[in-house]
Each structure stands twice: as C-alpha cells, then as structure tokens.
Amino acid sequence: MSSIDPSIGPDRARALFRAELAEVRTDAELQALRTRWVGRKGSWVAAFMDALATAAPEIKKSLGRGANELKKEVEAAIAERGAALAATKRPANAVDITLPGRAPVLGHRHPLSLIRDEVIEIFTRLGYQVLEGPEVEDDYHNFEALNMPEEHPARDMQDTLYLQTPLMPSDPEMPGDLKGSPLHSAPPLTLLRTHTSAMQIRHMEKHAPPVRLVAIGPVYRRDNLDLTHTPMFHQVEGLVVGKGVTLADLKGTLSAMAEALFPSTRADGARSGQAADFIRFRPSFFPYTEPSAEVDIRCFKCKGQGCPLCKRTGWIEILGSGMVHPAVFEAVGYNSEEVTGFAFGMGVERVAQLKWGVDDIRLFYENDLRFLEQFGL
Ligand code: DAH
Numbered sequence: 001m002s003s004i005d006p007s008i009g010p011d012r013a014r015a016l017f018r019a020e021l022a023e024v025r026t027d028a029e030l031q032a033l034r035t036r037w038v039g040r041k042g043s044w045v046a047a048f049m050d051a052l053a054t055a056a057p058e059i060k061k062s063l064g065r066g067a068n069e070l071k072k073e074v075e076a077a078i079a080e081r082g083a084a085l086a087a088t089k090r091p092a093n094a095v096d097i098t099l100p101g102r103a104p105v106l107g108h109r110h111p112l113s114l115i116r117d118e119v120i121e122i123f124t125r126l127g128y129q130v131l132e133g134p135e136v137e138d139d140y141h142n143f144e145a146l147n148m149p150e151e152h153p154a155r156d157m158q159d160t161l162y163l164q165t166p167l168m169p170s171d172p173e174m175p176g177d178l179k180g181s182p183l184h185s186a187p188p189l190t191l192l193r194t195h196t197s198a199m200q201i202r203h204m205e206k207h208a209p210p211v212r213l214v215a216i217g218p219v220y221r222r223d224n225l226d227l228t229h230t231p232m233f234h235q236v237e238g239l240v241v242g243k244g245v246t247l248a249d250l251k252g253t254l255s256a257m258a259e260a261l262f263p264s265t266r267a268d269g270a271r272s273g274q275a276a277d278f279i280r281f282r283p284s285f286f287p288y289t290e291p292s293a294e295v296d297i298r299c300f301k302c303k304g305q306g307c308p309l310c311k312r313t314g315w316i317e318i319l320g321s322g323m324v325h326p327a328v329f330e331a332v333g334y335n336s337e338e339v340t341g342f343a344f345g346m347g348v349e350r351v352a353q354l355k356w357g358v359d360d361i362r363l364f365y366e367n368d369l370r371f372l373e374q375f376g377l
Contacts, residue, residue: 004036004044006051010066013044017074021081030081037074045071111375112234112364115261115352116216119236122260123214126253128238131215133202136167137193145201145331146288154287159222161192161231192220196237197288197345200324203239204332209339210242216348227360234348241324241334241341247291250321250342254295255279258318261351262300280315289322289343300354309357316354319346 002016017037024030037044048067055063090096109117120130148154166188199215215237223229240249258279281293296317299310306312321344326336349361356375358364363371 001036004042004047006044006047010048010063010070013048014070014073017044017070017077021077024081027082027085030078030085034074034078038071038078045074106377108373108375108377110364110372111352111356111358112348114376115348115355116234116236118261119214119216119257119348119351122257123238126212126256128212128214128240131199131203131213132217133196133199133215134189135193135218135220136163136189137191137198138187138189139191140187141198141201142191142193142195145205145328146197147325147327147331148287152287160194161220161222163190163192166190194221195219195345196235197343199237200239200288200328200343201332204241204329204334209334209341210240211341212240212242214238225362227362230349230361230365233361236346236348238321238344238346239324239341240343241329241339243339245340245342247323247342250323250344251279251281253342254319254321254344258295258297262297262355281321284320284322286320286322288325288328290325292320292322295319295321295344309354318350318354319344321345 001020006013008016020033020036024033035043040046045067048063048070052060052064052067124130142160143152143155144150167190168188196215196217196219199213203213203215204211217234218232219235220232221229223231225231238253240253255278278298280296280298282296284292284294286292294317296315298304299307299314299316301307301309302314304314306314310316321342324341324343329336329339329341349364352358352364353361
C-alpha cells in the first residue's frame with residue numbers, strides 16, 4: 001500500500017483507490033479502506049484538504065473540485081461494495097456446505113473373523129460347503145460316533161464342559177436343525193462341543209456321500225486362561241468323503257490351504273504345487289482317523305532355516321488330520337468298502353496367532369481397541 005501523498009493529484013489517487021478497493025474481501029478490510037481514504041484525520045481526502053489550504057491560488061479551484069469528486073466517488077464506491085458484501089453474507093445459523101464432512105470412524109474386522117472368512121473363501125473356491133452347527137452337543141455326536149466309546153481313553157484328552165441340566169428335545173431352546181436326524185433324532189444335549197468334529201457325524205448321518213465340507217465355529221474346553229488356552233476357542237473342521245479319496249488328496253488340499261493362509265510359507269525358489277516344500281505329515285493318533293497325522297507348515301518366518309518362532313525346527317504345527325476311520329463310516333451308515341475320506345481340524349486362534357505374531361491368545365477376547373485396530377477393515 002503506497003503512502004499518502006497528495007502531490008500525485010486526485011486523478012492518480014483515484015486509480016490507486018480503485019486498485020485497493022479491488023483487493024477488499026471483508027467488512028473489516030472495507031472499514032480500514034474507508035478510514036484510509038475518507039477518515040477525518042490522516043486520510044487521503046484529509047491530506048488533499050490540507051494541501052488545498054496552502055495551494056497556489058491558480059490550482060486551488062481545480063484541486064478543490066478534484067478532492068471533492070474523489071471523496072464522493074470513494075464514499076459511493078465503498079457504499080456499493082458494502083452492500084455487495086452484505087448481499088453475499090450467509091444468514092445467521094446457515095449451514096456452510098463448503099465445510100468438509102465429518103468422516104465416520106470405521107470399525108475394524110475382528111482378527112478371528114478375518115481368518116474365518118479367509119478359510120471360508122479358500123474352501124468355497126475348492127467347492128466345499130460351509131456349515132456351523134450346534135455348540136451344545138450330545139455325547140453321541142461329540143464322542144461316541146467318532147469312535148470314542150464311553151471308556152475310551154481319548155475322551156480324557158479333552159476336558160469337557162457338561163451341562164448341569166441337559167437340553168431336552170422338547171426344550172424351546174433346542175436348536176431347530178437338530179430335529180429329525182435319522183439315527184438319533186434329537187437326543188438330549190449334554191455338553192458344550194469340545195471340537196467341531198461332531199459336525200462330521202451330524203452331516204453324514206443326514207446326507208449320502210459324496211461329502212465336501214468345512215465346519216467353523218466355537219468349541220469349549222475346561223481350560224484355565226493363560227497365554228495359549230481359553231475355555232472357548234474356534235476350530236475349522238474339514239471332511240471329504242467319496243470314492244477313491246486318498247491321503248494324497250488330503251496332502252494336496254492342506255498344502256493348498258497352507259499356501260493360501262500363509263503366502264510366505266513356501267521356501268524361496270520352490271515351485272508352486274510342490275506340497276513337500278511347505279507342509280509335512282507327522283504320524284499321530286486320533287480315534288476317528290486311521291492313519292492320523294499332525295501337519296506342520298514350513299516356518300514362514302525363517303523359511304525353514306530355524307528361528308525362535310519354530311523353535312529352531314523350521315516347522316510349525318498347525319492341525320490334526322487323517323483318513324476317516326471305518327468305524328465312523330459305520331456309525332453314520334456309510335459303506336466303508338465303497339467310500340474313503342479324509343478329515344482335518346485346525347484352531348482358528350492358532351492360525352491368527354501365527355499369522356500376526358500374537359503371543360497371548362487372551363488378546364482376542366479382551367476387546368482392547370489398541371489391539372483390534374491393528375487389523376483389517
Ligand atoms: N478334533 C481334533 C482336536 O480337537 C482335531 C482333529 C484331528 C480333527 C484330526 C480331525 C482330524 O478331523 O481328522 O484336536
């Protein structure tokens with residue numbers, strides 16, 4: 001802004017005023033402009049009036065006219081701009097639609113839901129059906145039909161939570177899908193299922209082979225809370241039954257799953273499809289499979305070199321599996337001379353712990369947002 005200098009004359013001052021007016025955006029700026037140009041003291045017009053007092057007589061008249069015209073013009077232009085500013089002013093309480101919106105805070109998917117959905121995605125792509133099934137079970141489906149008769153030592157492997165009062169078939173809380181099973185039509189439910197393997201029986205007793213299913217959901221055991229145990233956790237059960245199903249099918253299926261769940265599992269340079277590169281079977285025992293195997297994946301952290309995660313073995317155990325025992329087929333009325341099958345059971349929490357390096361299982365249940373917010377949307 002140039003300093004006030006009446007010697008430049010009213011015409012050039014007018015041009016200066018127009019330039020300054022063009023910059024005005026607010027009422028306050030307009031007010032400042034008014035003071036500067038037509039204020040009582042120290043303004044341009046006041047300076048012209050002062051100059052008039054000492055001006056030579058021959059220019060007095062034209063200087064006086066020029067100063068007056070300038071004053072009128074300035075006042076008119078300021079009034080006009082004032083009106084224009086007032087017209088664009090938004091009314092009180094108006095909504096400013098130019099403000100950015102308030103972004104809603106999005107929640108995060110629970111890590112266990114992410115794993116569950118990933119597993120479902122993998123197996124639906126392979127043509128499996130997905131089941132859930134009841135969490136309150138009876139002895140028959142949870143143990144007996146799985147080749148674990150009452151005195152079977154394998155029942156001790158799973159410390160079971162029994163219901164104080166069994167849920168009777170007539171009970172309104174009896175899950176609807178439990179009615180009408182051909183062999184054991186809605187027996188009383190006595191326990192919380194200790195594994196999803198009960199769903200193998202529930203499905204096969206109602207459906208003829210072939211079978212290709214995964215069952216996912218909560219299971220319950222009498223465990224105290226610690227780093228690796230919770231009385232409720234989740235399992236994925238897999239079951240495939242048909243003509244000519246072999247151990248090789250089990251291995252191929254599980255390696256496809258392991259590769260999809262832990263993409264970095266495969267040893268560097270290994271070609272896709274070489275199952276031996278990233279899973280291995282260790283002989284094991286489950287009453288409902290023969291032979292049985294525990295399955296390890298190659299450590300995805302060290303790629304098999306040996307690190308603390310895999311306890312320097314290069315391998316990490318992820319699930320139990322095997323070929324369906326003929327006694328299980330007998331229990332559901334399948335002809336074990338005609339069909340064979342494989343089954344597997346895997347802990348959802350265990351997969352999540354491995355995948356994200358979570359060393360305390362309790363974190364999945366404490367609802368601490370600082371933990372939960374680290375996972376996907
Ligand atoms: N039910 C077993 C458990 O809870 C896991 C399991 C092992 C499931 C072998 C299976 C299987 O279907 O074939 O530890």
